[in-house]
Amino acid sequence: MMTSAGKAKRLNRLILLGFAGLFWLLPGAQGRADPVAVRTAVLELNPTAASESQLGRLDYLGGLILASEDGSFGSYSGIAADADGAGLWAIADTGHWLRLDFRRDDKGVPTDVSAAQILPLRDANGTAVTRKVLSDAEGLRRLPDGRWLVSFERAHRLWFYDQPGGAATGTLDVPPSVAQQPANGGIEAVAAFTNGDLLLFSEDMPAVNSTAGSAAWLWRKGAWHDLVWPARDDFKPTDAVALDNGDVIVLERFYMPIIGPKARLQRIPAASLEASQLQPELLAEWAAPYSVDNMEALDLRRMPDGSLWLYVMSDDNQNVLQRTLLMVFRLAP
Known part of the structure; x- marks a missing residue:
């Protein structure tokens, strides 16, 4: 009899290879990158106080409101910023990649x-x-070896790519418990460490063998380890990025119709990863009147002065009542 782990591996490989009836081909999409016109507007940290630039332990450097008449544009749930800041890649939960090249000020x-x-x-x-069951991409990371890793929910899995827009080149087998996640509450956040380790966060699955928070999984030395993320105040993890020293910064979102959206950034000390219960420290939390939407995507740039630039992007769900926001923060060394 095949074990649950074996079944999960077999399903993951079947999904990767594809079979008749599960994949549809976009007309004309094969082998094509489509230029798209993107409009921008300046995004203030606090539209009611344009000079304000401090948010918790972060300095706000600037931001953009992004929009397009192209019907495909939007729903971006993961980003990977260029090391030199010239642009970024984004992944959409509707099944496409977006490339943005920037004009920048004298600070970058x-x-x-x-x-x-x-x-x-x-x-x-x-x-x-x-x-949708197969195109719901949520997390994006460029790995130290140059490959790209994309996490998916609904059909919960991790796929590798050699380049954006190319064919998937492999898959990483995930713990059997990953398959138990809610369809629309899967692996939203993926952090990739310089040594090849990975840290995954579930959006909506309770922690494995614990009632203290939500599920997280650490890939280390070829094996998965169950961790607990302390879900608090109805915030849910949506992205994560690893620092060179082994710390991890986690982006969280909150939404209730009467209250509206909130966002939060927390930092996990590297030492906390040695225990099953993660212990984050608050960097910043914000809500209206500060600029905020459905904040889902996070990446960083390492700067020559030792500071970190954090790029935070929102998923507008292709909803006319929401916006695609790009915010850039500085975290002092």
């Missing part, structure tokens, strides 16, 4: 978009993946 902060492209998200056969 984005002030406009100079060029943008949309590329289809593909399976191992090079076929564009468009059916």
